[in-house]
Amino acid sequence: MAKYNEQFKLKVVRECLKGTESGRSVAARHELHHSLVRGWVERYRVHGLAGLRRQSGTYSAAFKQSVLRKIRDQGLSDIQAATLLGIRSSGHIAKWRAQYDAGGIEALARKRPGASMPHKYPPEPVSKDMTKEELLEEVANLRAELDYLKKLDALIEAEKTKALVGKRKWSKD
Numbered sequence: 001m002a003k004y005n006e007q008f009k010l011k012v013v014r015e016c017l018k019g020t021e022s023g024r025s026v027a028a029r030h031e032l033h034h035s036l037v038r039g040w041v042e043r044y045r046v047h048g049l050a051g052l053r054r055q056s057g058t059y060s061a062a063f064k065q066s067v068l069r070k071i072r073d074q075g076l077s078d079i080q081a082a083t084l085l086g087i088r089s090s091g092h093i094a095k096w097r098a099q100y101d102a103g104g105i106e107a108l109a110r111k112r113p114g115a116s117m118p119h120k121y122p123p124e125p126v127s128k129d130m131t132k133e134e135l136l137e138e139v140a141n142l143r144a145e146l147d148y149l150k151k152l153d154a155l156i157e158a159e160k161t162k163a164l165v166g167k168r169k170w171s172k173d
Helices: 006-018 023-029 034-052 061-074 078-085 090-109 132-167
Strands: none
Touching: 006 023, 006 034, 023 034, 034 078, 061 078, 061 090, 078 090
């Protein structure tokens, strides 16, 4: 997804607000989708320049639930709610609704899968006081391990090929 700076967004919004041409034509001239430009204009009307600034951070489960409740109580669309509440994308709201419907407030509190990276320990350093014979033995072991893995890969590929050939139906032409 392309990221546009605040000055560019403001320039496009001001062109739309002049009223001399439609939002679609302004969007086309700048090679943007008209819905993106329409969103910028609406956020600018509601929040001013702050509506065009990039946002970062996460939303709490309580905030997500309050947004869904406000949409239900006031009959807002996802786009209207995102604009009014300063949410980056109305797509977030659709995801929150699906999560809430599937698992309630607990589902809204869960972190997204794969968000945290597992800690990787650095490899053990090679002992510097190994003799030449120990180093040669280590190299031989590593070569043998590599050969074994290559043969294993070749066997797996051969089995895949054999399975594919067995599935083919040969024509009688």
